[in-house]
Amino acid sequence: MTRFAHAKAAGRSPALLTLILLGAAVLGGCASAGGRTGAAAPLVVFVAGDHEYSGEQTLPILAREMERRYGIRTQVLTSSPDQNGERDIPGLEALEQADVAVFFLRWRQLPAEQVAHIDRYLRSGKPVVGLRTSTHAFNYPAGHALERWNAFGQFALGAPPGWGKDGHTHYGHESSTDVSLIPAAAGHPVAKGVAPQFHVRSWLYHVVPKHPPADATPVLMGRAVKPNKPAVENPVAWTWTNQWGGRVFTTTMGHPEDFAVEPFQRLLVNGIHWALGRPVPDRWEGPVSIQVPYRGIVTTR
Numbered sequence: 001m002t003r004f005a006h007a008k009a010a011g012r013s014p015a016l017l018t019l020i021l022l023g024a025a026v027l028g029g030c031a032s033a034g035g036r037t038g039a040a041a042p043l044v045v046f047v048a049g050d051h052e053y054s055g056e057q058t059l060p061i062l063a064r065e066m067e068r069r070y071g072i073r074t075q076v077l078t079s080s081p082d083q084n085g086e087r088d089i090p091g092l093e094a095l096e097q098a099d100v101a102v103f104f105l106r107w108r109q110l111p112a113e114q115v116a117h118i119d120r121y122l123r124s125g126k127p128v129v130g131l132r133t134s135t136h137a138f139n140y141p142a143g144h145a146l147e148r149w150n151a152f153g154q155f156a157l158g159a160p161p162g163w164g165k166d167g168h169t170h171y172g173h174e175s176s177t178d179v180s181l182i183p184a185a186a187g188h189p190v191a192k193g194v195a196p197q198f199h200v201r202s203w204l205y206h207v208v209p210k211h212p213p214a215d216a217t218p219v220l221m222g223r224a225v226k227p228n229k230p231a232v233e234n235p236v237a238w239t240w241t242n243q244w245g246g247r248v249f250t251t252t253m254g255h256p257e258d259f260a261v262e263p264f265q266r267l268l269v270n271g272i273h274w275a276l277g278r279p280v281p282d283r284w285e286g287p288v289s290i291q292v293p294y295r296g297i298v299t300t301r
Contacts, residue, residue, distance in 0.1 A: 041073045042276050045098035047118075049079035049089055050106035050133050054256040056083055057292040059104060062259070062268060065288045070269070070281060079108070083295070086110075092117035100126065100275045103156075104254060106133035107163075109140055115149060127247035127275035128156055132254030135205065136163035157250040158212040158240040166210045172228030175203045177253070179236055179263075185219040189280045190239060190249060190270045194263045199225075201257035201294075208234050212250070216240040220267070222252075237267060239274070247275045259290040 046063055048055040056078045063074035075094050079085040086109045095101055095117050110118075122128065130137075135153035139162075140146045153159035153168075160168035181196040204224040212218060212235055222236035240248040249271035258264045265288055270280045 041071055042099040042278070043073045043075065043097055044100050044102060044272060044276075045094050046074065046076045046102045046104070047089060047092070047095075048076065048104045049083065049085070049108050050104055051083055052106060052295055053104070053132060053254055054083075054292045054295045055104035055131070055254070058256050058259045058290055059102070061288065061290050061292075062265075066269070066272065069285050070273070072272075072276075089114060095121040098126065100129060100272060102129040102131070102272065103134040103137060104131040105137035105152075107139035108137060109146075110138070112146060115146055122156055122242070122246065123244050125245040127249075127277075128242065129271055129275050130157040130159070130248070130250045132202065132205075132252055134250075135159035135168065135207075135252065139163075154211075156242060156248070158216045158238065158242070158248055159250060159252075160207055160211050167206055168211075169206050170203045171206070171224040171231050172226075173203055175227045176201050176225045177204045177222040177236065178225055179220050179222050179253075182218055182221050182235075185217060188217065188219050188239070189274045190219050190237070190267065192270055192280045193284050194220075194267050194270065198261060198263040200253050200255065200261055200264060202236075202253045202255040204231065204234055204236070205252035206232075206234055207252065208232065212238045212240060220251075237271075239271075247277070249275050256290075256292040256294050259292065262287040265290070 044066065046059045048059050060076045063076050066072045067074050077089055077091045077094065080088045080090055086107065089110060092114050101121055134157060137152045138149040140150055151161035154161035160166040177200050179198050179200055181191055185191055204222045216238045218235035218238045220237040221233050223233050224231035236253055237251040242248050253264060266284055273280045
């Protein structure tokens with residue numbers, strides 16, 4: 001018997017059965033209460049572990065709002081036992097299912113079995129988003145088997161190969177940054193709806209002249225305000241394609257006070273959507289309340 005014959009036998013018309021099946025399919029693909037979606041929605045895995053910038057507090061808020069507002073599944077992984085736990089980020093196997101990985105790391109020394117998850121992810125060609133100190137995500141001692149990962153910023157994000165390398169530094173903790181849209185990037189999806197000028201608390205990272213790479217697309221430029229030494233403008237957000245073909249969105253902003261700034265919030269939402277290969281949302285649903293204090297450096301390093 002065909003499924004329609006079964007339907008007739010059960011006293012239901014084929015048309016009614018079709019409507020039931022279509023309704024079930026639609027319901028199965030819709031967001032449930034609170035804006036969360038089913039398993040078909042893309043998965044964004046946030047990986048946080050920095051001593052200084054409270055990423056373990058800001059990223060979960062961003063993740064929650066990405067789920068609620070934009071129908072994206074998220075998972076947040078953090079260092080153990082706290083932000084100063086340099087050698088353990090439980091759950092990195094989640095990267096195997098991730099559609100995009102968002103990194104906010106600083107000077108980690110993860111064991112080889114954990115780094116292997118990140119390595120497989122990068123080699124898969126999936127997209128990568130990197131925030132601020134992810135330019136110097138790892139800090140293995142000279143001669144360590146994983147020392148090459150100290151250059152994560154370079155090969156994964158299009159940033160300098162570690163802190164202090166190629167002049168990679170900043171302009172002092174008392175400074176801040178005026179941000180402006182680069183005119184040539186005005187039509188870039190990552191810039192959609194982002195104010196052409198805004199201010200952030202982050203002290204400007206110096207990455208020029210070697211970074212970002214020549215084949216990257218700088219989107220936003222930063223100018224240091226009250227720097228502690230002579231300063232030049234530096235890109236603070238760019239897109240790139242890494243050696244494995246993965247889309248990359250990198251920003252050197254990420255101070256917790258930056259997360260309270262609406263243009264920065266929109267930049268992150270846009271960057272994650274762009275990395276996913278999804279259209280950047282036409283509608284901006286307004287700022288997110290992210291009020292997280294700056295932690296400061298609480299480590300002996």
